[in-house]
Amino acid sequence: MKKLLQVVACIVCACMMIAGSALAKDKIVVGFSQIGAESAWRVANTDSIVSEAKSRPNIELKFSDAQQKQENQIKAIRSFISQGVDVIAFSPVVETGWEPVLKEAKRAGIPVILSDRAVDVQDDSLWVTFMGSDFVEEGRRAGNWLMENYDRLKNPDKSSDVVNVVELQGTVGSAPAIDRKVGFAEVTEGSAFKIIKSQSGDFTRAKGKEVMEAFLKSEGDKIDVLYAHNDDMALGAIQAIEEYGLKPGKDIIIVSIDAVRGAFEAMIEGKINCTVECSPLLGPQLFDAVEDLMAGKELPKRIVTNEGVFPAEVAEETLPTRKY
Amino acid sequence: MNQVQWLRSENFQRMLWPLMALVGILLFNLFFTPGFFHIEIKDGRFFGSLVDIANRAAPVMLLAIGMTLVFATGGVDLSVGAVMAISGAIAATVIRPDYVKGVLEYGEVQSLFLVLSIPLFFSLLAGLWNGLLVAVIGIQPIIATLILMVAGRGIAQLITQGQIVVFIHEPFQYIGSGFLFGLPFPIILVLLTFTVTYLLTRRTGLGLFIEAIGANSVASRFMGIRERLITLSVYIFSGFCAGLAGLIVCADIKAADANNAGLFLELDAIAAVIIGGTMWGGRFTIFGSIVGTLIIQSLTTTILTRGVAPEVTLVFKAFVIILVALIQSEKFRRLFSGRMARKKVPAS
Numbered sequence: 001m002k003k004l005l006q007v008v009a010c011i012v013c014a015c016m017m018i019a020g021s022a023l024a025k026d027k028i029v030v031g032f033s034q035i036g037a038e039s040a041w042r043v044a045n046t047d048s049i050v051s052e053a054k055s056r057p058n059i060e061l062k063f064s065d066a067q068q069k070q071e072n073q074i075k076a077i078r079s080f081i082s083q084g085v086d087v088i089a090f091s092p093v094v095e096t097g098w099e100p101v102l103k104e105a106k107r108a109g110i111p112v113i114l115s116d117r118a119v120d121v122q123d124d125s126l127w128v129t130f131m132g133s134d135f136v137e138e139g140r141r142a143g144n145w146l147m148e149n150y151d152r153l154k155n156p157d158k159s160s161d162v163v164n165v166v167e168l169q170g171t172v173g174s175a176p177a178i179d180r181k182v183g184f185a186e187v188t189e190g191s192a193f194k195i196i197k198s199q200s201g202d203f204t205r206a207k208g209k210e211v212m213e214a215f216l217k218s219e220g221d222k223i224d225v226l227y228a229h230n231d232d233m234a235l236g237a238i239q240a241i242e243e244y245g246l247k248p249g250k251d252i253i254i255v256s257i258d259a260v261r262g263a264f265e266a267m268i269e270g271k272i273n274c275t276v277e278c279s280p281l282l283g284p285q286l287f288d289a290v291e292d293l294m295a296g297k298e299l300p301k302r303i304v305t306n307e308g309v310f311p312a313e314v315a316e317e318t319l320p321t322r323k324y
Numbered sequence: 325m326n327q328v329q330w331l332r333s334e335n336f337q338r339m340l341w342p343l344m345a346l347v348g349i350l351l352f353n354l355f356f357t358p359g360f361f362h363i364e365i366k367d368g369r370f371f372g373s374l375v376d377i378a379n380r381a382a383p384v385m386l387l388a389i390g391m392t393l394v395f396a397t398g399g400v401d402l403s404v405g406a407v408m409a410i411s412g413a414i415a416a417t418v419i420r421p422d423y424v425k426g427v428l429e430y431g432e433v434q435s436l437f438l439v440l441s442i443p444l445f446f447s448l449l450a451g452l453w454n455g456l457l458v459a460v461i462g463i464q465p466i467i468a469t470l471i472l473m474v475a476g477r478g479i480a481q482l483i484t485q486g487q488i489v490v491f492i493h494e495p496f497q498y499i500g501s502g503f504l505f506g507l508p509f510p511i512i513l514v515l516l517t518f519t520v521t522y523l524l525t526r527r528t529g530l531g532l533f534i535e536a537i538g539a540n541s542v543a544s545r546f547m548g549i550r551e552r553l554i555t556l557s558v559y560i561f562s563g564f565c566a567g568l569a570g571l572i573v574c575a576d577i578k579a580a581d582a583n584n585a586g587l588f589l590e591l592d593a594i595a596a597v598i599i600g601g602t603m604w605g606g607r608f609t610i611f612g613s614i615v616g617t618l619i620i621q622s623l624t625t626t627i628l629t630r631g632v633a634p635e636v637t638l639v640f641k642a643f644v645i646i647l648v649a650l651i652q653s654e655k656f657r658r659l660f661s662g663r664m665a666r667k668k669v670p671a672s
Contacts, residue, residue: 200634214628
């Protein structure tokens with residue numbers, strides 16, 4: 001259904017382009033090649049870009065869905081070049097193999113913006129800026145929040161000065177899993193916080209629950225903190241903790257990443273203590289950058305998405321404003 | 325049959341190696357993983373790693389029971405993982421029909437009968453589709469079921485619109501995380517399915533018919549076995565088992581995750597059936613498949629409780645499974661004992 005809508009949206013865009021080409025001289029034309037619609041996060045990402053473009057009268061968006069295929073993205077970028085758009089933006093499905101098509105864009109004098117994923121090319125003059133979340137920073141934020149707030153949440157008179165943390169990693173080898181682990185380890189290194197168990201929960205609820213169950217069997221009441229690389233795994237783990245007979249959010253402090261709506265609902269119930277945002281809502285930032293670029297401003301090579309940290313105290317007031 | 329005869333019987337011999345592998349893994353844990361065998365009774369429930377193994381293995385055990393029969397007819401059902409996703413997606417949608425349209429409030433509480441029967445009906449339908457393609461149209465099973473394996477997950481995503489549908493429905497949650505006689509309810513469901521299937525295939529002629537079809541479908545047709553009907557029903561049964569497994573997973577996490585529910589579990593089920601000693605087309609043992617599933621799951625639980633680095637988990641798993649498969653191969657064993665016998669010659 002979503003795909004169909006996007007196809008329709010493309011056709012509508014194309015029609016408007018033909019009708020409006022005479023008028024479009026004063027508009028900034030942006031070609032965006034999206035990866036696809038593989039997850040709820042991605043769908044929210046697309047919605048953000050399309051709706052932001054609509055709300056800005058000086059922007060005209062040409063949107064293309066690549067259905068998770070690099071060849072489709074390359075085709076889309078070539079067609080953007082031949083149509084002579086002002087700016088090309090895209091979320092590269094994979095890191096490698098972009099040199100030829102990016103060189104074509106450079107030769108045509110069209111600036112390229114990378115959205116939420118990076119490319120692996122020798123010559124970094126082929127793209128203007130890379131915007132998106134910094135996964136390492138997300139891990140650092142989770143670690144920092146934990147270290148600042150742990151004593152307040154759990155009885156500080158605990159005799160042991162070591163805090164036992166268990167970690168639910170994302171899919172092995174994926175960039176967010178690697179970076180979030182590194183960021184968290186970086187800030188907690190040398191502190192009282194020790195990771196005693198770390199396993200992959202594949203970013204899913206079912207796996208998160210299964211792995212947490214096993215952690216509880218082997219470590220039991222020793223576990224003080226759960227750090228999950230995404231909210232879904234944390235939500236699964238909460239059920240395992242409850243079935244074990246402990247109180248999530250009280251007996252075990254829970255910190256996770258993503259800030260999806262389900263995590264806010266759990267925070268209101270007091271079962272998650274904090275979630276670090278990983279926002280798919282890149283639309284406003286993307287078109288700000290496009291406007292700056294067209295106004296002749298120099299863009300930084302790396303634009304990090306504005307992201308917040310949401311502790312449980314603000315969950316109730318924030319939930320209605322969450323878009324994903 | 326007296327005891328010695330039974331120990332020598334082919335059925336037992338075939339079961340011996342998988343059982344030994346399972347015992348081996350458990351023994352390893354007995355010595356090296358403290359508390360692994362510790363079972364306590366908490367609020368009238370059995371509680372411990374061993375219970376976890378059986379409970380977490382329950383969905384794959386159900387898949388393996390269905391897959392064993394499909395295997396015995398000389399087929400394979402690749403679509404079971406996708407059928408799990410469909411059945412979970414339907415169950416969640418029946419509970420919260422407007423969730424995907426953005427309505428967060430619960431309507432009236434759906435009756436448990438509808439929540440169970442609608443997904444199971446569609447699972448039977450999925451099985452019927454596979455069966456028709458294989459038994460009536462005559463497409464290769466691996467291709468015929470591949471269709472639903474690929475399309476099925478898409479169908480499940482269409483139902484949930486790519487979202488994770490969360491719900492609260494106490495009676496339905498019981499299927500996934502309830503307890504009966506102190507045991508997790510999924511285990512009871514597996515025991516029930518196992519017993520019924522065992523009685524149907526071993527106390528009636530059905531099991532022999534299935535084996536005959538797998539061994540030689542043309543000959544069995546000439547013998548008067550209604551080969552098409554039986555093949556068809558075997559695929560329908562496999563669909564039913566997958567649907568039930570999907571309900572367990574969905575009820576357990578109180579959410580339908582169309583992207584991930586049952587993902588790659590068809591492969592676990594196939595591995596379990598083969599480790600358990602069922603051959604492709606011919607003799608089958610449902611008990612063996614259950615043991616096979618337990619081997620895979622106790623391996624997983626061992627890895628999780630002992631803390632093997634996640635990067636090497638899969639390699640470790642593959643290594644143990646290939647070892648179990650090799651031990652089962654008579655040729656491999658003969659190679660081994662043959663070499664030992666040769667070594668003995670100069671010594672004597």
